[in-house]
Structure formats: structure tokens, C-alpha cells
Amino acid sequence: MNRLITAVVLLAALLVAPAKVAASDNGQSIRPAMGWSSWSFVRRWPTETKIKQQALALKNSGLPAHGFVYVNLDDFYQKCDANGFQVDGNGRWLVDPAKFPNGIKALADYVHGLGLKFGFYVTPGIAENAVTRNTPVAGTPYHAKDIADTSRTQKNYNCKHMYRLNYSSPGAQAFVDSWAAQYASWGVDYLKIDGVDATTIDDVKAWDKALRRTGRPINFALSNNLPIANASTWRQYANSWRTQGDVECYCGPGPNGSGYPLTDWKHVSGRFNSAASWQQWAGPGGWNDLDSLQLGNGDKVGLTADQRRTHFTLWAMAASPLLLGTDLTALNNTDMAMLTNDRIIAVDQDGVAAARIVNSGVKQVWRKKEANGDYVVALFNTGTSGNSTVSVDWSQVGFSGSADVTDLWSGKHVGTVTNSYSATLRPGETRLIRARPGSATNLALS
Template identity: 75%
Template sequence: MHPQWRYRARRLLAWLAAVTVAVGLTTVVVAGARPAAASDNGLSIRPAMGWSSWSFVRRTPTEAVIKAQADAMKNSGLSAHGFVYINLDDFWMRCDSNGPMVDSFGRWVVDTARFPSGMRALADYVHNDGLKFGLYVTPGIAQNAVMQNTVIAGTDRHAADIADTSKTEKNYNCRHMYYIDYSKAGAQEFINSWAAQFASWGVDYLKIDGVGSQDIPDVRAWASALRASGRQINYALSNNLAIADASTWRQYANSWRTQGDLECYCGPGPNGSGYPITDWSHVLTRFGSAASWQPYAGPGGWNDLDSLEIGNGDRIGLTVDQRRSHFTLWAMAASPLLLGTDLTHLDATDTAMLTNDRLIAVDQDGVAARRIVSSGGNQVWSKREANGDHVVALFNTATSGSSTVSVNWSQVGFSGSAQVTDLWSGADRGVITDTYSTTLRPGEARLIRATPVSGGGRVTIEAEAAGNTLAGAAAVATCSTCSGGAKVRFIGKSAANYETVNNVAVGAAGSRTLTITGEVSGTRTFFVSVNGAAAGQVALTGASWSTPVSATTTVSLNAGDNTIRFFNDTGYAPDLDKIAIG
């Protein structure tokens, strides 16, 4: 096969694997070192995708409206591309002059005028559409609960025992929420009771809003309660959180809002509702925050740039170019993709954007990009994916005047030439050497995939890369000490449990050094086969399941693509972090 066609074939396989990730049929691509461990609840290995009621529905959600949006998500085909959460934001609870009204255990009650069937029935409806259901809460305990001194479920304690009535929490709708004193007996049990109720309703995603650094005890309590609820619930924090506490947000949550609202509140309706929903100045502020927060994103926990305001065409307040740039930045930052638009009136141009699996795959690759050029209105962002490809975004963020934006491959992280694909159009741009340049209209972006063309350099592949094959019990798990933020566990013990690393490409046939990195406590063995032929065995000896160790062996590879299988038919193998061919 001609080398250029080989590279094109590899790109097609990588794209198909990434699309599979986007629609939830396999695991995630992750690459690059990550900081401290994210939430260990097993969720958000890749960023969440779905819809939230706040941007468009705003203060008037109803059962009928949420059902209509869920139906539109399914019927439009968006769910087939990975958009699965239907999240009901604020204004679902009933209020009186003393704030949120509560049940006998001090928990908010549903506004049955808006949601006559209740939350469990609404969640069931969403689930029947093949989607997931999200809900909203704020920190603290309701003033009504304290006034009524409601009992805390499962205890002999009461609301007044845990409330700090000297301080009020932020609540945007009903207000009248007191702080909780978590040093008091019954405080954690109160949150546990509330989380258990949400779980019984079928909640899959919980946004806790109005969170500040002073609410870290609440963040910790809710994280514990959700894990104990008996249901996997994606845990999101909002909004405008302090970067000084980024490691804390990452420790406890699956996502965290890095700024205030993306909405401009400049529409003609009450409280600035209606179209336009946002404007370019609000999107533009996200470039700086995405750059600052980049080190904290990784499998299990993501920097949330707020809603993706695409779906309703120019009425949103952004031009077509600006909307593409909006999506491009969110994808490069690996931000959750939570639509804020009206799904019942989708625009054809915007639907084509939202169903572009190449863009979705960039968001779902599990890597937050770095900003490598920032010069006036010109910006360039770059990230390296697990298969060695580099995804590069070039922006002209100015509001007038075209601009030529350029980047050297050395700035991206490699030298020489690369096979380039335009990810918005899918067009093959051929092999480009040293420098990529493009002229962009104001507000326009160009998103490319650059596959380095090399003859025989070092190849590194993460175990959890989307192009690999996991069989039997072998599965991806988050791993804060691993190079890509994840690893593959449960290889071995049976011939059915193995991993095959695909698309191991080298320029020339011959013997190469295979370096295997994994985690193990004690000594365990990988058996290795290359292109279906036995290639020996490698033992790893380690001190713990959280400390990577490496060992090497020599393998014979063909020119072009190869497959390497890791297995152990009789005993468990180590956990596999990555391999390198040198």
C-alpha cells in the first residue's frame, strides 16, 4: 500500500473509532499527563453531552416542555450522536414567602402545578426515550425546614440541629436557604436522605448551583451522598468557581463551571429571556478561562465552559462562523456539551454542526487542548491524542477584518510533515511540511487533524485509546497516576479477557523494542502476540496498584500497521497503562 493511502486508512479507522466513542458504544480516547484524581464514581470518563433547560426555557419549565425537548432530542437524531442528558435546571420546586417548601424530611417539594405527574414519572418518560434525566439543587437547608423543625430521615435529629441560621446560602429562585453546620450530627444524613430521594426518582445527573469556595463542605457531603445513593449520578458544580480550589473541585465532582453564565440576558422577554440567547463577547471570554483551567481537565472531571448555544440559527446571537468557533473551542477544551437551545425548532445548518461526528470526537477524546498562540485576534490551540495525532484549532476571534493565522509543527509538538484533514468539512488537505497557514474571516475557526509522517520514530499508544480492542472483562478505569488519566484492568485469568492494541504503525520492518508500562502489586505477567503470532512474555513487578512500572522486550514488526495483543490465559495480568515502540 502506498504510504499516503496507508495514512488515510489509519485516519479513517481512527475517525470511526472516535465516532463510536461519541455515541457511547465503546470506551474513550485519553492522552497526556493529568493532575490529581478526579471523582472516582466511574462517570464522565468522557465529557457529558445533552441539553439543559436554563438557556431557552429559563424560569418556566413544565412537564410538557421537558417531555417535548426529550422527544426532539431522540427524533432529531442528536441522541444517536451522543447527546443523552435532559437536564431540568432551576424553578422545578415550589416556593412560598419563606423560600423552598419542604416535605416531612426537609427536602424541596415538586411544583405540581408545573409537574403534575411528579419527578419519577418525568424521569421515566425521559428514560423511555433512551435518554438520561438531570435535576438541580443548591447548597444548604431550607428556612421552611428549620421553621418546621423537620426530622432528618433515619435519625432522631431535626433541621434546627444542623442549620447555621446566621448565614444564608445563595439560591436564585426561592432564596431563604441556610448554611449547614457539618460538624453537627445529622448533617451528612440530611444530604444522604436528599440524594437517596433523587436516586429514587431516577435522577442521572445533578447540578448543584450557587457553589463557592465557602461551600466545599457541601460539595464534599453531596459527593459522599451521591456515591451512597445506590445510583450512578453525574455530579456537576456551578458556577464561576475559583481556580484556586480547582484540585478540590476535581477531587469531588465530574465537572465544574469555570465562569458565570454564557447567556447575555439581552432578549426581549422577562429577565432578558428570549432571543438572542448569547453574543460573541460572552463566548470570547471563554478563551482565557479555557487556557487557564486546561491543566485540571481529564477523565472523570471536566472544565465546564457552560451551555453550547447552537441549534436555532442566527437567532442565538452568533453568526454561523461564530457558532462554529463556539463549538470548536468547546471541543478543543473537552468541555461538557450541554445544549441550551430549543430542540423543537432546530435549524438545518446548526443540526449539521451538532451531528458532525468529527467535531464530537475531538470533544470526546478526553484531552483538553493548550493554547499555543495568542496574538491579537489570532489564537491557536493544540492537543495530542492517544494514537499520536495532533488536533489543532486556529481562530480569528476579531469582529472585523480577515486574518492569516499560522502555526509551526514544532509549536504543536513534532517536526517534519503531517497528513492534514479539515475536521469541519472532512476534506483531505494532503501532506503539509513545517507550517500550516489559513486565512480566516472574523469569528471564523479552522479545525484540523495532523498525522505526523515519519519513517521510524518512537510510537506511544495509550492502553485506553479508542482504536484498541477490549475483550471479555477487560475494561477502562480512571487512573490519576497513569499517563493518560486511565488504564485497562482485568486482562487475563481467562483466554476471553485480553486487549489488542491496533494500528501500531512503523515505517520499516524489523526488530523493535516494546516498552510496556502498567501497574501491579507484586509480580504478574503479560503474554504478547504480534500480528497473531506468539512473541513471548513480559513480567512486571511493582509495589502498588497506583505506581506505574515498565519492562521491555524485543518484537518483530511489519512495515505499516501492526497489532499487538496482551493476554494471560491462566492468571491475571498487570493493569496496562501504555506501550511504546522504539
């Protein structure tokens, strides 16, 4: 990570604004995670070869020097039959050997050998096949039938046929422990647990406990569309949580809507409201996850260049994890200029989630105050037609008087601006500025 990002991160560590509730103390994700995830582009057809290609492309792109270090394998790596997931001798999912002939550990070793980190995927519960076979829980006298609640199924997006775990049985935590231990032994650095909702809080707690017991540092991410009513719980036990459904539009020409476009403006612009609602819950150790960042492949992802800059700007202002969903083997120059803009990355990594202070039709303004006293302000035209002039008074931002302003996308030093700032924006365009108050009075804003 370059000097600019490092300096901002160190300064942000001095922030004194308290979180609403204590964050997870597992030591992970002090700043939002950055990297790549397989779901958007690879979708339901991951293979060892494809993941290795993406990992190598990430390394060779130079993006790791800007903080993008995770390579996350999402769903559909498992082996299934008519009764759901095939399982090993202890009831844990089997990896499909046709897709991953050398196994997950070998893949993780490859990723680590590139100087990157490896992420993996699971959902709560226990497979029907484990219960049918009554597989033993590793290292315990318990078996699958002792710990499964066969009266209730568990949400799953692939093989289905999952039962809920009965946590009144001590064997249930032991089962999750054994699964987490397996992942740790494979070299997993990041675990996404999908299918989480208000009914799976016990699973979140169990996986948090299990990951800690492995002794391996593992970033713990929850997905998807989690209820905000349980935000304090997600923050206490996890390092990030998806605040909405998928950012993908599923409007491509391939099976299940795969292929380009990966997303559309509706799915991106719909994040503004959730980012505003969830803002108070983000902070060091736990972040509001707006889903994958669809930058890298130009217009064909389904967004114009202006919309992609706005996409990145909102994610950065919200301090969301930055997990690319695009094809890293086909990065284009326009998007690489965006992704390597360390001024924007520093906004994401400053440890502060911005608040929305103007929301009027297509006009929005967001602000955050950083540890050194600077304010970062984003102005948006979220419309799809027509220019719009977006304005904000410094008093709305949090200070009065004048400020020294820099445009963060262009790097242009604007100079001293007094009392207010405005920009005429194309449809879907953003303006992101850093305002350093001069001889001004800071106002008491949250």
C-alpha cells in the same frame, strides 16, 4: 454513538499523561457529558409539558446517536412561598405541582422511556421553612434546627431563604444523604449543584458522599464560576465544574432578559482565556465546563454561523461537556449539520483538553495530542471585523517535519503539509485540522 466516536474514545483511554490530581473515582463522565439543559431557552418557566416536548424532540432529532443523551431540568421547578422553598416532611424542597403535576419520577421515567438520561438541579443548604417547622431528618433523631447554621445564609437563585448546613452535626450529612436518596429514587442520572464557591467545599464533599451512597450512577456537576484556586478539590469530588458565569447574555426581550438572543459573541469569546487557564485540570472523570452550547436555532441565538462553529470548536478542543441550551423543537439545518459532525464530536470526546499555543490579538491557536499520535489543531480569528491570517509552526504544535492534514469541519483531505500551517479566516471563523505526523520527530511538549 457511531463507530468513529467509539474508536476515538477507546484510543483515548490509552492516554498516559497524568492529571495534576486524582479525578473523582465515582465512575461517571469518563468522557464529557452530552445532552440538553433547560436553562438557556426555558429559563424560569419549566413545566412537565415543556421538558417532555424537548426530550421527545431530542430523541426524534437523531442527536442521541451522536452522543447527546442527557435531558437536564434546571432551576425554578420548586414551590415557594414568602419564606422561601416549601418543604416536605423531611425538609427537602417541594416540586411545584402546578408545573409538574405528575412529579419528577414520572418525568424521569418518561425521559428514560425515550432511551435518554435525566438530569436535575439543587443548591447547598437547608430551607428556612424546614428550620421554622423543625422538620426531622429522615431516619435519624436529628431535626432541622440541629443541623442549620442560622447565622449564615446560603446562596440561592430562586426562592432564596436558605441557611447553611452545620457539618459539625452528624445530622447534616444525613440530611444530604436523604435528599440524594430521594433523587436516586426518582431516577436522576445527573445532578447539578449550583451556588458552589470556596465557602461550600463541605457541601460538595457531602453531596459527593451522599450520591455514592445511593448506589445509583449519578454524574455530579458543579456550578458556577468556581474559583480556580480550588481546582484540585473540584476535580477530586465532581465530574465537571463551571469555570465562568453564565454564557447567556440575558439580553432578550422577555422578563429577566429571556428569549432570543440567548447569548452574544462577548459571552462566548470570553471563554478562551478561562479555557486556557483551566486546561490542566481536565481529564477522564472530571471536566472544565464552559457552560451551555448555543447551537441549534441558527443566527437568532445571537451568533453568526462562523461564530457558532467557533463556539463548538472551542468547546470541543477544551473537552467541555456539550449541553445544548437551545429549543430542540426548532432545530435548523445549518446547525444540525454542525451538531451531527462526528469529527468535531470526536475531538470533544477524545479525553484530552487542548492547550493554547498562540495568543496574539485576534489570532489564537490551540493544540492537543491524541492517544494514537495525531495532533488536533484549531486556528481562530476571534475578531469581529476583518480577515486575519493565522499561522502555526509544527514545532509549536509538538513535532517537526511534515504531517498529513485533514480539515475536520469540511472533512476535506488537505494532504501533506511541511513545517507549518496557516489559514486566512473571516471574523469569528475557525479552522480545525487533524495533523498526522509523517517521518517526523515528536517534541517534548506538555
